[in-house]
Amino acid sequence: LSTDARLDRKALLGQPLTLEIPTQGFLSAPRYLNGKITAIAVSSEEIGRHALRGVYLHVQPDLVADDQAATS
Numbered sequence: 001l002s003t004d005a006r007l008d009r010k011a012l013l014g015q016p017l018t019l020e021i022p023t024q025g026f027l028s029a030p031r032y033l034n035g036k037i038t039a040i041a042v043s044s045e046e047i048g049r050h051a052l053r054g055v056y057l058h059v060q061p062d063l064v065a066d067d068q069a070a071t072s
Contacts (some may be wrong), residue, residue, distance in 0.1 A: 007055065009040045012027050035059040 014036055021031040039058035044051060 004053070007042065007053070009042070012037050012040055012057075014038075017057065019059070021055040033061065
């Protein structure tokens with residue numbers, strides 16, 4: 001979610017993205033997933049007096065070969 005209406009979607013396409021996923025347990029290391037942004041969708045909603053934008057990213061994992069991505 002963002003309150004900033006300015007988002008350069010074209011600049012984000014193809015950019016790398018790393019997701020950090022916390023794991024259970026105090027000493028457990030988080031998991032990291034890497035990929036590139038292949039699609040972006042934006043939705044707007046007003047909650048009270050605040051206009052919020054939801055930004056949805058489609059991320060292609062780095063583990064997927066380019067020829068597999070073309071067939072999926």
